[in-house]
Amino acid sequence: MTLHIDLQAIVANWKALAAKAPGARAAAVVKADAYGLGAARVAPALYQAGARDFFVALASEGRALRPHLPDDARINVLSGHMEGADLTGLVPVLNSPEQFFRDRAMRPGKPFAIQLDTGMNRLGMEAGEWSALRAEALAAKPDFIMSHLACADEPDHPANAVQLASFRAMTDDCGVPRSLAATGGTLMGPDYHFDLVRPGIGLYGALPFAEAQPVVRLSLPVIQTRTVQPGEFVGYSATWTANAPRRIATVSAGYADGVLRSISSKGVSLYAAGTACPIVGRVSMDLITVDVTGLADVPGELDLICPEQTVDRLADHAGTIGYEILTSLGHRYDRTYL
Ligand SMILES: *Cc1c(COP(=O)(O)O)cnc(C)c1O
Numbered sequence: 001m002t003l004h005i006d007l008q009a010i011v012a013n014w015k016a017l018a019a020k021a022p023g024a025r026a027a028a029v030v031k032a033d034a035y036g037l038g039a040a041r042v043a044p045a046l047y048q049a050g051a052r053d054f055f056v057a058l059a060s061e062g063r064a065l066r067p068h069l070p071d072d073a074r075i076n077v078l079s080g081h082m083e084g085a086d087l088t089g090l091v092p093v094l095n096s097p098e099q100f101f102r103d104r105a106m107r108p109g110k111p112f113a114i115q116l117d118t119g120m121n122r123l124g125m126e127a128g129e130w131s132a133l134r135a136e137a138l139a140a141k142p143d144f145i146m147s148h149l150a151c152a153d154e155p156d157h158p159a160n161a162v163q164l165a166s167f168r169a170m171t172d173d174c175g176v177p178r179s180l181a182a183t184g185g186t187l188m189g190p191d192y193h194f195d196l197v198r199p200g201i202g203l204y205g206a207l208p209f210a211e212a213q214p215v216v217r218l219s220l221p222v223i224q225t226r227t228v229q230p231g232e233f234v235g236y237s238a239t240w241t242a243n244a245p246r247r248i249a250t251v252s253a254g255y256a257d258g259v260l261r262s263i264s265s266k267g268v269s270l271y272a273a274g275t276a277c278p279i280v281g282r283v284s285m286d287l288i289t290v291d292v293t294g295l296a297d298v299p300g301e302l303d304l305i306c307p308e309q310t311v312d313r314l315a316d317h318a319g320t321i322g323y324e325i326l327t328s329l330g331h332r333y334d335r336t337y338l
Helices: 007-020 032-037 038-048 061-070 097-106 128-140 158-171 312-319 323-326
Strands: 004-007 051-055 075-078 093-094 113-115 216-228 246-252 267-270 275-278 285-290 301-305 334-337
Touching: 004 061, 004 158, 007 038, 032 061, 038 051, 061 075, 093 097, 097 128, 113 312, 128 158, 128 285, 267 285, 301 312, 312 323
Parallel strands: 004 334, 051 075, 075 093, 093 113
Antiparallel strands: 004 216, 216 246, 216 301, 246 285, 267 275, 267 301, 275 285
């Protein structure tokens, strides 16, 4: 089970997104182990390419990443300063007055950033909290002030302009670097770029960065093949029955590996050098069954993610988004980097 990860494609995608925001610094979001692809490999490759600003969700992720990056790389923690977190060498993005006071009491003089809520109502200080705190917060010199867009994958969504106006109203006279855009916002033009853009998913080759280079190939080994006769079924709950003699390959990977069970019976295929081989029957925990009747020779491996079936196509079939496909891939694959 091999997850082939093209680090040079990740670097190329980072550079392409950075070039869309020439007036801003480009950070790299590497939370959830770089969207499942391995932050310990992805972040150093991006550092080498010039990235100095990294984002993780949790202090524990930041602690794990810290030894892989030189000291001048800033690792920002989006969940901020949670009770008991070890933030040594990290920059918490403080999300509430409570986090601000906790952090300043425990880490006086240490770097921090501020997140404001501009409408998503998920993380960040609300306008009223910010106006009460801002004099004291600005006096403590935050690295930057950020907010996050809820609808940046839909550039015409009216919430984008509303959030932009709200962010401006809360920060225009702060004199502190600002950050609003993730991948979607980076693609929405200079109004959204401010001083620091924070792309994640676009680095990893998925929408909304339609021009991204593909990053992932997922190759799954065939364990055995058999011929099933008309009337015989395959897999749990007997959901698929052969209507003619079919050659079935049993492939190693299942829903425990992020091959979502919801793609069962949806016409999703694995690919043998470009030839589609439909998944038949249910995806089980560790195994998939595939109709390889159309192949003259069954290769040792079949691909689930490849140029013929991108992360986003697979996500469509599963009723989800590329983010969830990537972050579900799990720990049983050999991750190999090129
Ligand atoms: C995940 C996240 C990002 C990156 O978003 P993408 O859509 O993957 O580019 C940026 N900022 C915040 C606050 C996030 O939570």
